[in-house]
Amino acid sequence: MGATTYDRLVDLLVTRFQVDREAISPDATFEELELDSLFLVELLLVVQSELGVEISEDATSPQDTVQHAAGLIDAELTAADR
Incomplete structure (x- = not known):
């Protein structure tokens, strides 16, 4: 199983x-x-670039919250997959 959107967002916050x-x-x-x-x-630009x-x-x-932002990203990823 891959990293969740939340995990990926946390990784971006830590590394970037x-x-x-x-x-x-x-x-x-x-x-x-x-x-x-x-x-x-700046974070949203990184999310756009990375994800x-x-x-x-x-x-x-x-x-x-961090979870709210991860939910927004998840919703966009789901919409993009359609």
């Missing part, structure tokens, strides 16, 4: 943005991880 893996949980918000809206724009899906900038905010 130097977020402490121990601080990341499904319920952690980007704000709690000290990641602001500018960071989110091949485009997420609108206004679809997520610093108050959203």
Whole structure:
């Protein structure tokens, strides 16, 4: 079984943005991880590049959880597979 979208997102946060893996949980918000809206724009660009899906900038905010963002990515991946 391959890595879940959540796992892939965590890996991106750790490898590309130097977020402490121990601080990341499904319920952690980007704000709690000290990641602001500018960071989110950069993250969405990385997600587009690495995972091949485009997420609108206004679809997520610093108050959203890591799991919420993974769900958005999952929905786009599913839509792209149709």
